[in-house]
Structure formats: structure tokens, C-alpha cells
Amino acid sequence: MRRYASRTDDNHRAIVSALRRAGATVQSLAATGAGCPDLLVGYRRAAYLLEVKRHGSEHAKAKPGGKGKSSQTATRQLEWRQRWRGPEVVTVRSPEEALAAIGATWLPAFSETGIEAEGVA
Numbered sequence: 001m002r003r004y005a006s007r008t009d010d011n012h013r014a015i016v017s018a019l020r021r022a023g024a025t026v027q028s029l030a031a032t033g034a035g036c037p038d039l040l041v042g043y044r045r046a047a048y049l050l051e052v053k054r055h056g057s058e059h060a061k062a063k064p065g066g067k068g069k070s071s072q073t074a075t076r077q078l079e080w081r082q083r084w085r086g087p088e089v090v091t092v093r094s095p096e097e098a099l100a101a102i103g104a105t106w107l108p109a110f111s112e113t114g115i116e117a118e119g120v121a
Helices: 012-021 069-083 095-102
Strands: 025-028 039-043 046-052 089-092
Touching: 012 025, 012 039, 012 046, 012 095, 039 095, 046 095, 089 095
Parallel strands: 046 089
Antiparallel strands: 025 039, 039 046
């Protein structure tokens, strides 16, 4: 099977930053490959697995079993989820979705670039 270099989606850094500012510990698993989710998050003594996707990305629309890199990745992710016996994998596309997925009630302000806005403590 052909291997592709792992890369993170554009919003990955903004999501990790928001989770950490909310008090979560975050371990990126993006380089693991083989369908493993992108983030392992610890928050209030619970563990969460998050898959980061970009809004409207070709990869997010890929169908398992299809042809091409995105479909192969989608197939690996589906197979991984079917084998996984731990907590549910949640797909997130924004810092707000990631914070909601872990039950965080504090939402930091973000600019369009995903970097914290000035004046936010």
C-alpha cells in the first residue's frame, strides 16, 4: 500500500490552542496514521478522541472504498473506528466544536486566522 506523508488540516493548531486554553491536555496523534484520530484530549479526568477536518474539504467528503488518497484515508479511518473499543471518535471542524465535544463551557475569542484575538485573557 502506498504511504502518504501525514499532514494536519489548517485548523488543527487553532483547535489545539483552544483546547489547551480551556484547561485540557492535548496529544497530537496525527503522525500515527493508519486511520488513528488526530487528537487525544484529556479534560476533567476523561479522555476524548478528536478527528480534525476542514470545512468543505475534499478529504471530509471522501467516501470509504473509493479511489484516491482521500478515499483511502477515509477507508482507514472507518476501519480504525470499527476496531476501536474505547470512547467514541468525534469529528470537529472548529475550536468551538472541539470545546463542545469535551464539554468545555469557556470559549476563547478567535480571529478568522484561528489565532487568539488581542485583549483576550
